[in-house]
Amino acid sequence: MTTLPQSMFATVLLHDGFTGSPTGPYIDDAGDWLAEAELPVPEPGPGQVLIKLRAASVNPSDIHFIKGEYGQPRVKGAAAGFEGCGDVVATGKGAEALQDQRVAFVTGGSGAWAEYVLAPAIMCIPLRPEISDEDGAAQIVNPLTAMAMVDIARASGNAFVLSAATSQLGKLMCSLGHDLGLKPIALVRRPETVEALKELGAAEVLVTTHPNVVQDFSQICRELKPRVFLDAVVDQLSEQVFCAMPNQARWICYGKLSAEAPTLTQSGQLIFMGKQIEGFWLTNWVTSTPPEDQARVVAEVQARFADGRWKTDISERLSLKALVPNLASELQKSGGKVIITP
Amino acid sequence: MTTLPQSMFATVLLHDGFTGSPTGPYIDDAGDWLAEAELPVPEPGPGQVLIKLRAASVNPSDIHFIKGEYGQPRVKGAAAGFEGCGDVVATGKGAEALQDQRVAFVTGGSGAWAEYVLAPAIMCIPLRPEISDEDGAAQIVNPLTAMAMVDIARASGNAFVLSAATSQLGKLMCSLGHDLGLKPIALVRRPETVEALKELGAAEVLVTTHPNVVQDFSQICRELKPRVFLDAVVDQLSEQVFCAMPNQARWICYGKLSAEAPTLTQSGQLIFMGKQIEGFWLTNWVTSTPPEDQARVVAEVQARFADGRWKTDISERLSLKALVPNLASELQKSGGKVIITP
Numbered sequence: 001m002t003t004l005p006q007s008m009f010a011t012v013l014l015h016d017g018f019t020g021s022p023t024g025p026y027i028d029d030a031g032d033w034l035a036e037a038e039l040p041v042p043e044p045g046p047g048q049v050l051i052k053l054r055a056a057s058v059n060p061s062d063i064h065f066i067k068g069e070y071g072q073p074r075v076k077g078a079a080a081g082f083e084g085c086g087d088v089v090a091t092g093k094g095a096e097a098l099q100d101q102r103v104a105f106v107t108g109g110s111g112a113w114a115e116y117v118l119a120p121a122i123m124c125i126p127l128r129p130e131i132s133d134e135d136g137a138a139q140i141v142n143p144l145t146a147m148a149m150v151d152i153a154r155a156s157g158n159a160f161v162l163s164a165a166t167s168q169l170g171k172l173m174c175s176l177g178h179d180l181g182l183k184p185i186a187l188v189r190r191p192e193t194v195e196a197l198k199e200l201g202a203a204e205v206l207v208t209t210h211p212n213v214v215q216d217f218s219q220i221c222r223e224l225k226p227r228v229f230l231d232a233v234v235d236q237l238s239e240q241v242f243c244a245m246p247n248q249a250r251w252i253c254y255g256k257l258s259a260e261a262p263t264l265t266q267s268g269q270l271i272f273m274g275k276q277i278e279g280f281w282l283t284n285w286v287t288s289t290p291p292e293d294q295a296r297v298v299a300e301v302q303a304r305f306a307d308g309r310w311k312t313d314i315s316e317r318l319s320l321k322a323l324v325p326n327l328a329s330e331l332q333k334s335g336g337k338v339i340i341t342p
Numbered sequence: 343m344t345t346l347p348q349s350m351f352a353t354v355l356l357h358d359g360f361t362g363s364p365t366g367p368y369i370d371d372a373g374d375w376l377a378e379a380e381l382p383v384p385e386p387g388p389g390q391v392l393i394k395l396r397a398a399s400v401n402p403s404d405i406h407f408i409k410g411e412y413g414q415p416r417v418k419g420a421a422a423g424f425e426g427c428g429d430v431v432a433t434g435k436g437a438e439a440l441q442d443q444r445v446a447f448v449t450g451g452s453g454a455w456a457e458y459v460l461a462p463a464i465m466c467i468p469l470r471p472e473i474s475d476e477d478g479a480a481q482i483v484n485p486l487t488a489m490a491m492v493d494i495a496r497a498s499g500n501a502f503v504l505s506a507a508t509s510q511l512g513k514l515m516c517s518l519g520h521d522l523g524l525k526p527i528a529l530v531r532r533p534e535t536v537e538a539l540k541e542l543g544a545a546e547v548l549v550t551t552h553p554n555v556v557q558d559f560s561q562i563c564r565e566l567k568p569r570v571f572l573d574a575v576v577d578q579l580s581e582q583v584f585c586a587m588p589n590q591a592r593w594i595c596y597g598k599l600s601a602e603a604p605t606l607t608q609s610g611q612l613i614f615m616g617k618q619i620e621g622f623w624l625t626n627w628v629t630s631t632p633p634e635d636q637a638r639v640v641a642e643v644q645a646r647f648a649d650g651r652w653k654t655d656i657s658e659r660l661s662l663k664a665l666v667p668n669l670a671s672e673l674q675k676s677g678g679k680v681i682i683t684p
Contacts, residue, residue: 256613279612
């Protein structure tokens with residue numbers, strides 16, 4: 001067993017609990033929510049492992065979380081960050097099999113934005129050697145979400161709608177949908193992204209700022225009959241999209257990129273057309289999906305990264321010590337993920 | 343076979359199709375939507391029966407329909423009215439068994455507010471002699487909806503929430519819920535109705551105009567954990583009620599008594615708490631429920647009316663010829679149904 005240091009550098013939460021007024025996954029200054037700290041290196045308890053970080057990722061859920069608008073409460077002074085990749089350097093009882101393995105992980109609560117990370121063994125996936133540390137750092141949250149949600153879409157027909165299609169998760173879903181013979185209908189904000197998304201596999205791409213977007217979408221609905229809308233935006237346009245979809249359509253919210261609160265203008269869509277509005281959260285999927293189904297999905301995710309069908313686009317790499325001063329400005333760049341290195 | 347007249351008095355629709363701007367089941371003047379007409383007495387086609395009207399009822403769905411805000415388009419000049427009770431005086435091929443029977447009926451499209459009504463044989467229920475014509479005229483839409491929705495509630499726990507609890511349908515659901523050992527949590531507008539609803543079977547009654555209604559409801563939720571909200575109002579208070587309910591809650595909209603369009607203020611309720619928003623429409627229930635289950639529910643409805651556990655409270659009786667001039671003012675009275683007689 002490697003000799004471990006007593007303390008480590010970590011990026012920690014400044015606030016406890018939840019906020020009462022969510023404003024979305026955006027920040028002006030990471031220093032409003034995060035601080036640098038020297039913490040004791042934690043010891044793994046039963047079923048846990050200690051991981052020496054190789055790379056961590058920044059997901060929208062991390063930003064919602066540090067601001068207190070995610071599905072679990074913050075603990076002031078604890079390290080932030082949900083997801084990463086690293087080497088298991090110590091194990092608790094029952095987790096010995098992971099010792100010395102390179103793993104992708106998600107933490108039980110938070111803690112990935114630190115030199116050492118505690119994670120439940122069941123949330124660690126040993127990585128195939130072909131997979132880079134950076135792909136490993138974004139191996140679970142987005143890819144499993146993409147797999148699980150496209151599975152839901154596939155059960156309801158040949159076409160599905162997705163918003164924020166240029167996000168990492170959106171791109172994964174476009175290419176996966178295409179590979180499965182489905183027709184992804186992608187909603188994007190910026191016209192310059194249309195061609196790239198079509199190359200990735202989107203059957204149709206609509207620009208949400210175009211004045212005729214709802215009419216154009218309605219026309220596409222008549223042809224393709226999409227019955228699932230995977231929505232990370234959840235604004236008034238989302239509601240119009242939902243209303244334009246055919247009967248039995250499901251509006252599945254999995255993010256909240258817009259600060260606008262949508263109004264339900266047509267209750268008849270729910271009553272007469274059998275439509276419904278619901279949510280998707282990977283944490284609920286993990287607790288409600290049988291382990292063998294999860295293992296199948298995890299293996300498929302790794303296979304797709306290993307052979308290059310999927311990759312993580314990186315917009316910037318930041319060291320842990322450069323994170324707080326630079327995170328806000330780096331997040332404003334589009335086109336890829338911010339990756340954190342120790 | 344009785345000799346039938348050539349023509350009949352009917353109350354007919356003034357407009358075609360749908361309106362683009364629903365305003366709810368309220369009218370200032372029935373003459374804006376309905377006219378009196380002399381129509382030919384229709385002839386039953388295959389699977390249809392001709393019914394001589396004894397009594398018809400006025401449901402909120404009728405008012406939504408005449409205004410063009412219901413789940414099916416209006417046909418200008420056709421008789422209005424969905425539900426009633428009468429004697430089968432002629433039958434089409436395959437419907438001969440109903441000849442001369444007194445039946446409760448719902449029409450395929452519309453037509454109950456006329457001296458003679460065409461209905462599909464499968465939408466006719468022969469009535470037990472103990473059931474009055476007036477109870478027979480409100481035997482299907484509200485009672486089956488109550489049965490079907492309380493069934494949904496029962497599958498999700500011991501308590502459920504209902505709005506507009508003083509409506510006929512609300513009262514049926516309170517007493518049925520109580521008889522099944524459930525705890526109905528009733529929302530009402532008027533404080534003076536609280537005691538009567540408790541006597542009918544409501545476990546809790548909350549007055550929606552009370553300033554602390556949401557806090558009081560939250561407290562009740564912690565004790566009773568209702569997971570189904572049967573909502574005929576669908577306004578902003580409904581959204582607050584939904585947000586206060588425990589995880590996995592379902593907001594089931596089945597009417598639209600409020601003209602207010604609710605805003606979804608907390609997408610996290612859908613994403614993290616596994617809640618969903620959906621609708622209920624009896625027409626969809628009829629097409630998706632096996633005939634033997636429907637027959638069981640119909641028999642239970644008649645048994646409840648026959649032995650007095652359920653009854654239809656009548657606010658006013660109007661003859662067909664008095665309908666257009668008086669309907670708007672009679673609908674403003676609370677406490678019961680408007681019944682139409684030939």
